[in-house]
Amino acid sequence: xxxxxxxxxxxxxxxxxxxxxxxxxxxTLFAVFVAATLVITVWAGRQTKxxxxxxxxxxxxxxxxxxxxxxGDYMSAASFLGIAGAIALFGYDGFLxxxxxxxxxxxxxxxxxEPLRNSGRYTMGDVLAYRMRQRPVRTAAGVSTIVVSxxxxxxxxxxxxxxxxxxxxxxxxxxxxGIVALVGVLMIVYVTIGGMKGTTWVQMVKAVLLIIGALxxxxxVLIKFNFNVSELLGRAADNSGKGAAFLEPxxxxxxxxxxxxxxxxxxxxxxxGTAGLPHILIRFYTVPTAKAARKSVLWxxxxxxxxxxxxxxxxFGAAALIKPAEIIASNKAGNTAAPLLALHLGGVxxxxxxxxxxxxxxxxxxxxxAVVAGLTLxxxxxxxxxxxxxxxxxxxxxxxxxxxxxxxxxxGIGAVSIVLGALSRDLNVAGLVALAFAVAASANLPTLLxxxxxxxxxxxxxxxxxYGGLVTAVGLVLFSPVVSGAPTSMFPDVDFHWFPLENxxxxxxxxxxxxxxxxxxxxxxxxxxxxxxxxxxxxxxxxGAH
Amino acid sequence: xxTETPPPSxxxxxxxxxxxxxxxxxxxxxxxxxxxxxxxxxPLTLAFIAWYLLYVLLSNYAGGxxxxxxxxxxxxALVLGLAQFxxxxxxxxxxxxxxxxxxxxxxxxxxxxxxxxx
Numbered sequence: 041x042x043x044x045x046x047x048x049x050x051x052x053x054x055x056x057x058x059x060x061x062x063x064x065x066x067x068t069l070f071a072v073f074v075a076a077t078l079v080i081t082v083w084a085g086r087q088t089k090x091x092x093x094x095x096x097x098x099x100x101x102x103x104x105x106x107x108x109x110x111x112g113d114y115m116s117a118a119s120f121l122g123i124a125g126a127i128a129l130f131g132y133d134g135f136l137x138x139x140x141x142x143x144x145x146x147x148x149x150x151x152x153x154e155p156l157r158n159s160g161r162y163t164m165g166d167v168l169a170y171r172m173r174q175r176p177v178r179t180a181a182g183v184s185t186i187v188v189s190x191x192x193x194x195x196x197x198x199x200x201x202x203x204x205x206x207x208x209x210x211x212x213x214x215x216x217x218g219i220v221a222l223v224g225v226l227m228i229v230y231v232t233i234g235g236m237k238g239t240t241w242v243q244m245v246k247a248v249l250l251i252i253g254a255l256x257x258x259x260x261v262l263i264k265f266n267f268n269v270s271e272l273l274g275r276a277a278d279n280s281g282k283g284a285a286f287l288e289p290x291x292x293x294x295x296x297x298x299x300x301x302x303x304x305x306x307x308x309x310x311x312x313g314t315a316g317l318p319h320i321l322i323r324f325y326t327v328p329t330a331k332a333a334r335k336s337v338l339w340x341x342x343x344x345x346x347x348x349x350x351x352x353x354x355x356f357g358a359a360a361l362i363k364p365a366e367i368i369a370s371n372k373a374g375n376t377a378a379p380l381l382a383l384h385l386g387g388v389x390x391x392x393x394x395x396x397x398x399x400x401x402x403x404x405x406x407x408x409x410a411v412v413a414g415l416t417l418x419x420x421x422x423x424x425x426x427x428x429x430x431x432x433x434x435x436x437x438x439x440x441x442x443x444x445x446x447x448x449x450x451x452g453i454g455a456v457s458i459v460l461g462a463l464s465r466d467l468n469v470a471g472l473v474a475l476a477f478a479v480a481a482s483a484n485l486p487t488l489l490x491x492x493x494x495x496x497x498x499x500x501x502x503x504x505x506x507y508g509g510l511v512t513a514v515g516l517v518l519f520s521p522v523v524s525g526a527p528t529s530m531f532p533d534v535d536f537h538w539f540p541l542e543n544x545x546x547x548x549x550x551x552x553x554x555x556x557x558x559x560x561x562x563x564x565x566x567x568x569x570x571x572x573x574x575x576x577x578x579x580x581x582x583x584g585a586h
Numbered sequence: 587x588x589t590e591t592p593p594p595s596x597x598x599x600x601x602x603x604x605x606x607x608x609x610x611x612x613x614x615x616x617x618x619x620x621x622x623x624x625x626x627x628x629p630l631t632l633a634f635i636a637w638y639l640l641y642v643l644l645s646n647y648a649g650g651x652x653x654x655x656x657x658x659x660x661x662x663a664l665v666l667g668l669a670q671f672x673x674x675x676x677x678x679x680x681x682x683x684x685x686x687x688x689x690x691x692x693x694x695x696x697x698x699x700x701x702x703x704x
Binding site: 331 | 611624653659675689696
């Protein structure tokens with residue numbers, strides 16, 4: 041993308057000099073949030089003494105607290121800004137995302153959260169490697185955790201750069217890189233100092249702010265339409281210029297047979313991916329029992345569900361109250377529809393408008409920070425616990441060495457994401473969130489489910505499903521329009537794509553499950569029956585849980 | 587919020603022996619817990635995934651039906667979308683209630699017997 045193409049939306053968004061006008065207020069609110077989270081981090085850091093504190097926040101959070109933190113960990117900028125924006129521009133099709141994101145929690149609730157809490161300790165790898173040969177499976181689990189988290193992280197970092205640049209009217213390359221670096225440094229500080237305890241509190245605060253912000257906007261939208269939802273929808277359809285089609289599926293995904301298949305592929309990855317996301321899974325270790333883990337998921341389902349219902353009001357509200365051209369001019373993907381809606385609800389030229397815009401922008405910033413902290417923690421934990429302590433040190437690392445390794449890994453992963461985030465600041469990396477879900481569903485979920493429930497499953501099966509699912513998902517995306525060959529690609533000027541879909545899940549998820557089964561059935565390896573007895577009894581009863 | 591126990595030692599001290607786990611896995615009591623959990627969670631998972639896929643397929647390939655107006659500007663697509671939310675809430679609530687009534691007492695009995703006897 042040429043620099044000019046990137047500048048013009050910024051210029052139009054908060055046109056009329058709004059950006060510079062609102063800048064002091066937005067920066068003040070950002071600074072207040074950052075200061076508050078740093079205080080929390082230092083406080084949490086003082087209480088972080090051993091590995092259980094660093095990795096699992098001491099395992100003393102309640103189900104409700106963890107439910108809030110899980111919601112804060114899960115509702116990324118893609119959920120808040122992305123879904124509201126997609127609804128504002130594409131109507132009903134934007135809503136399809138949130139349904140997959142929500143239903144997915146049932147997989148976590150019914151099959152994963154409780155057994156994982158009962159039998160694991162700090163990472164997803166604990167459960168995957170439980171009855172397998174430790175070193176190869178730990179390595180695979182670590183690789184997959186780090187790959188999923190980095191993809192997700194990169195999408196969030198790039199989003200933060202674009203969003204904050206737009207909201208603050210920063211257009212220079214140096215300014216954008218500075219914002220990516222600031223986000224990166226903050227997440228390193230949260231995780232190295234505060235560990236899981238600090239991260240959890242930051243996520244809880246963020247979840248509360250996000251829900252209050254969304255409630256406020258939803259309420260203001262509904263007041264405008266006298267709480268008449270049908271009228272809101274009607275006005276959105278009229279104002280969008282698309283009429284009744286705006287309220288029906290198809291505007292975004294219905295164009296061709298390929299795009300429909302793409303949506304099916306995305307839908308499957310969303311619903312099966314959540315329960316394989318490492319940064320979500322490690323949250324279940326922060327509560328004392330499997331019952332509390334269950335309670336966390338129940339709260340998360342309630343909070344996330346209500347939040348996604350509110351994004352309907354935000355998205356259709358933006359569509360009804362703002363001209364589509366204005367939304368697109370501000371950001372082509374509609375990512376600034378929610379902040380714009382805040383400005384319009386308060387009154388474009390009024391102080392209320394400025395205050396609302398600043399508040400919602402600060403909430404969006406908080407959202408990104410809490411999610412990136414969770415992702416960094418997941419990947420550095422897995423590096424330290426799975427790869428350093430159990431592969432490199434073969435289980436002989438001291439607790440202190442392990443935590444230090446996690447802290448160094450945090451700095452390393454943070455530095456890598458700052459560099460990648462800065463390099464990709466002008467690339468379209470939105471597709472990476474979907475890729476993270478696809479890898480989680482293709483590599484992690486099959487291995488988790490087989491490990492927990494299939495007696496015969498072996499080390500070979502685990503390696504086949506993790507690496508097979510991972511390589512298939514990433515490989516297909518590499519040769520898809522996400523990376524090359526389309527105007528919206530990361531590299532629009534080259535074309536080496538041959539896979540027609542942007543979402544690999546339709547192929548890679550069955551491949552992951554199939555390879556896990558084949559690897560098991562074709563190898564001569566005898567499964568460790570004693571270890572499976574241990575895992576099965578522990579996972580279902582909580583005997584000997586940490 | 588400090589941990590009360592020194593983390594690594596606790597588990598190694600109270601974890602039952604491999605023989606005890608193997609014996610427990612073969613026991614009728616554990617078999618009953620496994621059966622009641624699996625016979626509830628597995629079919630329910632298949633059911634809600636099928637219901638979700640049905641919704642995705644309808645959105646993709648039954649545009650006309652989804653566009654049918656129900657009340658005012660509210661169409662079948664919106665009603666079915668909201669039905670996914672409702673079914674998710676209901677299944678979560680049902681699972682939690684069922685687990686508390688059927689799985690937890692069995693699991694706790696086995697856990698306290700195994701940990702007590704270790």
